[in-house]
Amino acid sequence: MQKLGVGMLGYGxxxxxxxxxxxxxNYIFYPMPVETELISICGRNEDKVREAARRYGYQRWNTDWREMICAPDINIFDNTGSNNVHEEPCIAALQAGKHVIVEKPFALNLEEAKRMSNAAKExxxxxxxxxxxxxxRFAPALRLARRIIAEGRLGRIYHFRSQYLLDRFSDPQAPFIWRLDKKQAGSGVLGDLNSHAIDMMRFLLQAEPLSVMAWNTTFIDKRYDSDGIVHPIDTDDASALWLKLENGAMATFEASKVATGYKTMWRIEIHGSKGGIVFDLSKGNDLQFFTKDDPLYLQGMRTINATEPEAHDYAKYWWPRGHNLGWEHYHIHMIEHFLRCIATGEDIAPWGATFEDGLRCQEIISAALQSSDEGRWINV
Ligand SMILES: NC(=O)c1ccc[n+]([C@@H]2O[C@H](COP(=O)([O-])OP(=O)(O)OC[C@H]3O[C@@H](n4cnc5c(N)ncnc54)[C@H](O)[C@@H]3O)[C@@H](O)[C@H]2O)c1
Incomplete structure (x- = not known):
């Protein structure tokens, strides 16, 4: 059994x-073609990262990621740092021969994304x-949605619609953190939430955009950090995008972190000439599906619980049908896919997002930033 050492940047x-x-x-997908060992975790504050290592079960800790990626017993570098520490450590790790996972949004800007994608290709x-x-991409209900669309059951796609809304920052007293700072985050909910929605659109429809029209705006223009220091806010609280897709479909995206009353609400709706699909993250095991193939008297959205071991991706590894999965499981599935690809040489695509997918997403984000600044459609 191959054992791979993991180095984790970030313990948040x-x-x-x-x-x-x-x-x-390591144990849910038993037997895995490869096992992992938690070797080191990296953070800037020694006391906190030592405690994180103890709590999570890493053998040691680092306060400099450069030391971590040089270690011969680390084979996988997992970058869960803030967006401003994605590019440099990922490229250095790839060049040091480590397999790399990086959180979204992929990069701070298009230049970074291109360099990262090139390093991954090499x-x-x-x-x-x-x-x-x-x-x-590893939510069974959304993989079912991709299958339904690929089988042509929705016919010609007319609409992709995403609303990703939360109220975490609706309180003006919510403290200033890195996510609100353009230098550390790149953008606000455009990169944070709409990046997920853009990637999901590309994943589900397998179609690319031709052009983007966007409006990103900030409602609360200053916030205080935990030391009482005031910071002007240069990232968006809300982001609305229209995309013209190459297949003629219209894609619309709305994201907000000041959507009072929503903890985290993500709803995706897709309509085609023959049917429609609705996904709601708060009921993440279910997919709603409508098809005109049903006789007229039975037509309506049906709810499919995507937990059937024989029929739905990943369901067989977990519990008997109907014993629902949650948000953490998507990450577990993603890690399983990554490890299997390392062990067998299988491609990350199309199920996982490659660095090329990260670049595609960043191209759309960058076009949306330009569109919002200039008030016009931008070709992607
Ligand atoms: N996929 C998802 O559903 C999802 C959800 C939330 C966040 N994210 C992404 O994950 C990343 C991290 O977000 P988070 O919510 O965990 O943030 P967080 O603030 O909880 O954690 C960030 C971590 O990065 C570490 N860090 C920052 N700079 C560092 C440096 N120079 N050296 C070492 N460590 C450093 C911090 O110490 C901290 O542990 C972001 O890119 C974010 O967009 C993804």
Whole structure:
């Protein structure tokens, strides 16, 4: 049994989610072609990262990612750092021969994304794998949606619509953090939430956009950090995009972090000439499907619970049908896919998002930033 050592950058929200995924992938997908060992976790504050190593079960810790990626016992570098520490460590790790996972949004800007994608292409020639953590690609209900669309059951696609809404920053007293700072985040909900939706559109429809019209805006223009220092806000609180797709479809995206009353609401609706699909993250095991093939007297949205072991991706590894999965499982599935690709040489695409997918997504984000600044359609 091959054993691969994991080096994790970041011990926050995603550091915890990915660590959990590595641990569970080892026994849920038993027998795995490869096992992992949690070797080191990296953060800037020694006391905190030492505690994170103890809590999560890493053998050691680093306060400099450069030391971590040089270590010979680390084979996988998992970058769950803030967006401003995606590019440099990922490229250095790929060049050092480590397989790399990076969180979304892929990069701070298009230049970074191009350099990262090029580094991944070079590494791939030597069998080094890389993936962008667009984890919703591993939600069984959304994989079912992709299958239904690929089978032509929706006919010609007319609409893709995404609303990704939360209220975490609707309180003006919510403290300033890195996500609100353009230098560290690149953009606001455009990169944070709409990146997921853009990737999902590309994943489900297998179609690319021709042009983008966007409006990104900020409602609360200053916030205080935990030390009481005031920061002007230069990232968007809300982001609305229209995309013209190459297949003639209209895609619309709305994202907000000041959508009062929503904890996290993500709804995707797709309409075609023969049918429609609705996905709602708060009921993430279900997919609603409408088909005109049903007799008229029975027509209506049906709800499919995507937990049938014989029929739905990943369901057989978990519990008996109807024993629902949650958000953490998408990350576990993603890690399983990544490890299997490393062990067998299988391609990350089309199920996982490659660095090329990360670049495509960043191209759309960059076009949306330009469109919003200039108030006009931008070709992608
Ligand atoms: N896929 C998803 O569903 C999802 C959800 C939330 C966040 N994210 C993404 O994950 C990434 C991290 O977000 P988060 O919510 O976990 O943030 P977080 O603030 O909870 O954690 C960020 C971590 O990065 C570390 N870090 C920052 N700079 C560093 C440096 N120079 N050296 C070492 N460590 C450094 C911090 O110490 C911290 O542990 C972001 O890119 C974010 O967009 C993805």
């Amino acid at each position: 929200f995603m550091g915890k989610a990915h660590t959990n995924a590595f641990k569970k992938a 590494a791939d020639k030597k069998g080094i794998k890389s993936i962008v953590a667009f984890n919703y």
